[in-house]
Amino acid sequence: MAKQQKGKKEQKQYYKKRDATVVASRFLLILLLFPLSFILLPTMLFLSFSMLPTWISILFSRNRRQYRYCWLCVGGLNLAGSAHYIFQMWFGEHTIEAAANLLTSVVPLVATFGAAAFGWLIFFSIPSIVVVYMQVLSQHRISHLKNVQKKLVEEWGSGITETK
Amino acid sequence: MEEEDKDAPLTENASSGADEKQNEAFSEKIKVGKASSVVVKEHYNVLADSPLPELDMPGAKAYEVVTSRNDNECFALVCDGKLPIRSKAMISLRGVNKAGLLPLVDSGASYWPNLNQECMIIIYERPLGGKVMTSMDSTFEPIRENILIEKYGNIFIDAIRELYVRNITHRAIRIDNMYYMDEGRTNIVFGDCVTSPSAYFQPLCCETIESSMANNAGRDVNTLADDIYSLGVAILMLYLGENPVANMKDVGLFEAKKTNGSYAALVGKRTISKNLVECLRGMLSDNPKQRWTLETFEAWVGGRRLSPVVTKIGARAKRSLEFNGKSYFYIKDIAYAMATNWDSAIDLIKGEKKLEVWVRRGLRNNFLADAIVDIEKETKDISASNRIIEDVTIAKICMLFDPIAPIRYRTVSFFPDGFGVMLSVTILKEQDVSPIIEVVSYGVVDFWYENQLVSLAIPKNIENARSFFKHTIIGYGLERVLYELNKTLPCQSSLLRGYYVDDIRKVLPALDDNAKNINQQQWPVDRHLAAFIGCHFREQTIEQIDAINNIRPDYSTAGMLSLLAVLQWKMGQGSLLGLASWVGGLMAPIIDSYHSKDRRLRLEKEIPKIVRKGSLPDLYNLLDNKEERQLDTSEYAAVKVEFISALKEYSILKNNNKKRDGEAQEVGQQISAIVSFIIMLVSITILLVMRL
Numbered sequence: 110m111a112k113q114q115k116g117k118k119e120q121k122q123y124y125k126k127r128d129a130t131v132v133a134s135r136f137l138l139i140l141l142l143f144p145l146s147f148i149l150l151p152t153m154l155f156l157s158f159s160m161l162p163t164w165i166s167i168l169f170s171r172n173r174r175q176y177r178y179c180w181l182c183v184g185g186l187n188l189a190g191s192a193h194y195i196f197q198m199w200f201g202e203h204t205i206e207a208a209a210n211l212l213t214s215v216v217p218l219v220a221t222f223g224a225a226a227f228g229w230l231i232f233f234s235i236p237s238i239v240v241v242y243m244q245v246l247s248q249h250r251i252s253h254l255k256n257v258q259k260k261l262v263e264e265w266g267s268g269i270t271e272t273k
Numbered sequence: 274m275e276e277e278d279k280d281a282p283l284t285e286n287a288s289s290g291a292d293e294k295q296n297e298a299f300s301e302k303i304k305v306g307k308a309s310s311v312v313v314k315e316h317y318n319v320l321a322d323s324p325l326p327e328l329d330m331p332g333a334k335a336y337e338v339v340t341s342r343n344d345n346e347c348f349a350l351v352c353d354g355k356l357p358i359r360s361k362a363m364i365s366l367r368g369v370n371k372a373g374l375l376p377l378v379d380s381g382a383s384y385w386p387n388l389n390q391e392c393m394i395i396i397y398e399r400p401l402g403g404k405v406m407t408s409m410d411s412t413f414e415p416i417r418e419n420i421l422i423e424k425y426g427n428i429f430i431d432a433i434r435e436l437y438v439r440n441i442t443h444r445a446i447r448i449d450n451m452y453y454m455d456e457g458r459t460n461i462v463f464g465d466c467v468t469s470p471s472a473y474f475q476p477l478c479c480e481t482i483e484s485s486m487a488n489n490a491g492r493d494v495n496t497l498a499d500d501i502y503s504l505g506v507a508i509l510m511l512y513l514g515e516n517p518v519a520n521m522k523d524v525g526l527f528e529a530k531k532t533n534g535s536y537a538a539l540v541g542k543r544t545i546s547k548n549l550v551e552c553l554r555g556m557l558s559d560n561p562k563q564r565w566t567l568e569t570f571e572a573w574v575g576g577r578r579l580s581p582v583v584t585k586i587g588a589r590a591k592r593s594l595e596f597n598g599k600s601y602f603y604i605k606d607i608a609y610a611m612a613t614n615w616d617s618a619i620d621l622i623k624g625e626k627k628l629e630v631w632v633r634r635g636l637r638n639n640f641l642a643d644a645i646v647d648i649e650k651e652t653k654d655i656s657a658s659n660r661i662i663e664d665v666t667i668a669k670i671c672m673l674f675d676p677i678a679p680i681r682y683r684t685v686s687f688f689p690d691g692f693g694v695m696l697s698v699t700i701l702k703e704q705d706v707s708p709i710i711e712v713v714s715y716g717v718v719d720f721w722y723e724n725q726l727v728s729l730a731i732p733k734n735i736e737n738a739r740s741f742f743k744h745t746i747i748g749y750g751l752e753r754v755l756y757e758l759n760k761t762l763p764c765q766s767s768l769l770r771g772y773y774v775d776d777i778r779k780v781l782p783a784l785d786d787n788a789k790n791i792n793q794q795q796w797p798v799d800r801h802l803a804a805f806i807g808c809h810f811r812e813q814t815i816e817q818i819d820a821i822n823n824i825r826p827d828y829s830t831a832g833m834l835s836l837l838a839v840l841q842w843k844m845g846q847g848s849l850l851g852l853a854s855w856v857g858g859l860m861a862p863i864i865d866s867y868h869s870k871d872r873r874l875r876l877e878k879e880i881p882k883i884v885r886k887g888s889l890p891d892l893y894n895l896l897d898n899k900e901e902r903q904l905d906t907s908e909y910a911a912v913k914v915e916f917i918s919a920l921k922e923y924s925i926l927k928n929n930n931k932k933r934d935g936e937a938q939e940v941g942q943q944i945s946a947i948v949s950f951i952i953m954l955v956s957i958t959i960l961l962v963m964r965l
Contacts, residue, residue, distance in 0.1 A: 236944075
């Protein structure tokens with residue numbers, strides 16, 4: 110009993126320490142991002158809209174274990190689709206107006222959202238392919254094992270099937 | 274004997290001319306009887322077409338013999354195998370040429386066409402004067418007293434002494450088994466005594482009271498006293514020229530012997546010379562202790578006169594015991610009445626205890642009465658059925674009342690010495706053996722020995738028999754007792770039908786010859802054969818016989834093969850093609866005991882090659898090769914492990930579809946994330962490079 114109580118105390122102390130660390134790290138991140146967001150405001154504005162499918166996928170995959178890699182697929186291709194326009198601003202006119210022009214144009218939106226859609230497509234298609242591939246492999250192994258067993262019984266008799 | 278040996282070569286030289294004539298006669302006779310002549314021991318041609326009915330024995334037929342070897346004429350007695358012969362006596366008497374004994378020239382087992390089987394054929398010198406008396410109820414010219422005593426007395430003494438020296442008894446001394454060796458009918462000899470068990474065909478008049486109580490097969494007692502008694506009867510008949518009791522029935526004669534004594538029963542009112550009365554009273558005494566011995570008879574023949582023996586009758590009871598409507602005053606009579614009325618005998622012992630009361634009050638013998646009570650108490654403890662307990666009680670009380678009588682138990686009656694012969698005759702005649710087994714198993718025979726006036730140790734063979742009776746498995750049991758107690762008895766196995774196999778060396782050749790006549794699906798070893806081999810080849814075959822009794826068919830088949838292989842190897846017997854082929858066809862259980870199919874196929878291919886060599890040891894080495902067996906076992910164990918692991922994997926693959934699909938899904942997602950990430954990196958890099 111004493112040992113159990115001691116263990117519980119130690120566990121509580123550990124969780125308290127961990128929560129404190131998380132809070133501290135988040136605070137530091139906000140401190141860094143806040144001035145940066147002022148410098149890269151047009152980029153941030155553009156990304157906040159163009160990366161909308163990614164944000165949705167993040168929200169969608171939260172607490173869903175089977176979709177935990179979904180945001181990476183969507184986000185990766187969504188960012189790849191947005192990169193051309195970000196570079197356009199960085200190497201051209203990096204203003205709020207330029208960002209607003211891009212966001213109101215059809216082509217940039219189609220490009221970024223299309224890339225995100227492709228991400229979704231990859232996320233749903235590749236696992237199915239892998240599952241089918243694994244099933245084929247498994248069937249092949251099963252038939253091989255059946256043949257092995259049949260040959261062993263033919264050569265050594267049904268006595269080998271007795272597990273005792 | 275020495276003189277005879279010295280004379281032998283001289284006779285040969287002198288009779289060379291006579292030999293030629295004899296050989297011619299031999300050839301002629303062979304031609305005549307060619308179709309059915311049988312050669313015994315390479316020298317004696319027994320003519321199956323020439324019977325000699327006047328020399329027949331009850332258990333053997335006589336046939337003419339043609340031989341160039343023996344100077345004198347010979348005849349053969351062919352045993353039909355329905356009764357055991359006295360092989361020990363036969364071997365002992367072979368070649369003995371002694372006055373008073375019919376010379377037994379030779380013997381051997383040969384195929385006998387008349388019976389279509391191998392038979393023991395015994396060659397005797399032919400008695401030219403024929404039988405002294407053709408049958409027990411015929412008459413002949415009486416022999417004068419002085420000739421009977423002075424001439425034949427000494428001859429008979431020499432003959433019986435010769436048997437005694439060889440540790441055998443005749444037990445077939447009777448007037449119709451006595452012959453004149455010469456044509457002039459001056460030289461009497463005792464006839465054959467080996468073609469049937471001891472005293473088997475002796476009429477009641479020639480046997481003592483006790484021996485008469487025994488079954489014919491149970492009369493084997495290895496003492497001279499019974500021969501002396503039979504000789505006394507023979508002397509009486511030779512003196513009278515007839516059988517004095519030829520017209521009496523057996524029951525009447527037996528009762529007369531019991532009531533009046535043997536001498537009075539046999540002589541009756543006939544006049545016997547005073548001199549001979551003394552001899553006959555001594556030889557026919559019903560008390561074995563008072564009966565004359567060979568020495569006494571010899572002294573009498575030598576002229577010494579002795580006082581006549583008067584046999585005392587046992588104590589007479591004050592009052593009679595009523596049983597089965599008759600009154601009895603003597604305990605021996607009661608014992609006999611109980612033995613002959615077995616089913617009602619128990620009424621005397623149980624209930625009102627009439628027997629015990631009679632012994633206590635009528636006979637005034639408390640010691641005997643207490644012994645009856647003790648027997649009843651002892652037998653109650655036997656763990657057997659009520660019937661057996663009652664039978665054992667009756668048998669023991671019979672023995673208590675008449676210790677020198679044979680063991681009497683329900684339908685059987687025999688002297689313990691004759692236990693083996695009794696058993697063999699019962700089996701050969703396919704009669705019920707259970708009474709004999711019960712006698713040994715429930716201590717009846719032990720009681721006989723304990724109850725003798727001179728305490729006798731229970732023979733070892735009785736103890737062994739008891740032990741064998743308990744083990745009823747193949748190679749032991751009743752059959753084993755049969756061969757242990759009758760070492761010279763031929764094997765009674767149906768597998769050896771037609772062959773006289775009394776020697777372990779004859780077993781395999783006989784089986785080999787018989788192989789073509791027997792259903793090849795049948796095993797070449799049955800209960801009789803296993804017991805015979807176990808008895809005659811004990812030390813080397815214990816393991817094999819134990820293996821035969823194993824429940825597993827491969828073990829028992831290997832045991833059977835090993836048993837036969839050991840015999841062939843130890844006996845140095847050559848190729849046995851028939852037997853090897855027969856045995857080879859029965860090896861399926863051993864072949865099937867190998868796990869590997871390849872190995873089994875290889876063995877199946879190898880067997881015919883070895884069968885063609887006719888070698889059972891090689892067959893055994895092939896099929897029960899230890900290295901092969903170990904290899905097969907270890908490989909089998911490894912394969913079994915392999916099979917089980919394959920089975921497990923199969924089961925996992927078959928049953929864990931969901932888990933596998935889940936894992937594949939996760940892997941697929943990881944792959945898609947990596948692909949997406951790579952595309953992102955590549956595209957950003959290209960765009961950057963293009964800008965720069």
